[in-house]
Amino acid sequence: MVELTRRATFSASHFYWNEGWTAEENERVFGRCANRNGHGHNYTLEVTVAGDPDQVTGFVVDLKWLKDVMEERVLSAFDHRHLNLEVPEFKSAIPTTENIAIAAWKRLEPVLGSTGRAHLKRVRVYETPEIFAEFRGEA
Amino acid sequence: MRAYFGRRYMLSASHRLHSESLSAEENRAAYGKCNNPHGHGHNYVIEVMVRGPVDTQTGMVMNLTDLDAVVRTKVLERFDHTNLNLDPAFVNQVPTTENLCKAVFALLKSAMPPGRLETVRVEETENNFFQCWDAETDWIDC
Numbered sequence: 001m002v003e004l005t006r007r008a009t010f011s012a013s014h015f016y017w018n019e020g021w022t023a024e025e026n027e028r029v030f031g032r033c034a035n036r037n038g039h040g041h042n043y044t045l046e047v048t049v050a051g052d053p054d055q056v057t058g059f060v061v062d063l064k065w066l067k068d069v070m071e072e073r074v075l076s077a078f079d080h081r082h083l084n085l086e087v088p089e090f091k092s093a094i095p096t097t098e099n100i101a102i103a104a105w106k107r108l109e110p111v112l113g114s115t116g117r118a119h120l121k122r123v124r125v126y127e128t129p130e131i132f133a134e135f136r137g138e139a
Numbered sequence: 140m141r142a143y144f145g146r147r148y149m150l151s152a153s154h155r156l157h158s159e160s161l162s163a164e165e166n167r168a169a170y171g172k173c174n175n176p177h178g179h180g181h182n183y184v185i186e187v188m189v190r191g192p193v194d195t196q197t198g199m200v201m202n203l204t205d206l207d208a209v210v211r212t213k214v215l216e217r218f219d220h221t222n223l224n225l226d227p228a229f230v231n232q233v234p235t236t237e238n239l240c241k242a243v244f245a246l247l248k249s250a251m252p253p254g255r256l257e258t259v260r261v262e263e264t265e266n267n268f269f270q271c272w273d274a275e276t277d278w279i280d281c
Binding site: 016018020021029030031093094095096097098099101102129130131132133134135136138139 | 141188193203204
């Protein structure tokens with residue numbers, strides 16, 4: 001079993017706000033991230049698939065194909081967007097790094113889960129070089 | 140749904156790798172330049188990853204500010220800008236980065252709810268790093 005990871009970047013804006021809370025609660029829990037005017041990040045998306053390399057090609061998956069899947073499924077929806085306002089998953093969930101990782105997994109899994117040889121192992125999203133979240137498909 | 144949240148911190152400290160149970164020659168053979176008598180220093184990166192369900196109210200595994208507070212009080216304030224050899228954690232063990240990683244893991248684990256801490260990774264330089272986790276957890280990568 002070999003793991004293969006592909007990295008891509010996207011830039012997006014967001015803010016953290018729970019509609020069920022008062023403004024004071026939102027500011028206490030989310031701090032500067034609760035600014036309703038939003039702010040932005042350069043995110044890094046890391047997608048890891050695991051499998052045995054193909055006998056003929058030596059690939060776990062074709063990297064170009066993986067790049068295209070990431071572009072089509074995630075980057076085209078997230079890059080240069082306001083996550084709260086333009087990405088459907090975040091109508092009902094706060095676009096924290098954790099929830100972005102989960103949303104990216106759910107967008108990728110239907111395609112990457114069907115390659116036969118390889119399966120989606122984890123999705124890691126860096127909000128900054130120092131802050132990241134990871135989802136491994138666990139309940 | 141269980142997710143993981145990670146954060147990277149930096150601390151600067153000095154150390155000397157030297158074991159009292161080895162002769163001077165054996166120390167030099169084992170540790171090379173790291174055995175130089177007056178020690179040397181590193182900018183260590185401490186990467187802490189926690190796990191847990193994503194809170195539906197906050198969208199978070201753990202609030203960043205809470206994690207920062209634990210790491211600051213338990214690890215950074217203790218080790219940053221210190222000589223690791225003089226810390227009580229390294230009275231009876233050599234302050235290799237393996238042992239620093241274990242010490243940081245133990246300090247953070249004791250300050251967090253059970254099952255919350257996933258991994259601690261300590262990067263001594265850009266080219267070497269060490270990682271600790273609980274053997275009894277289901278951490279199965281590699």
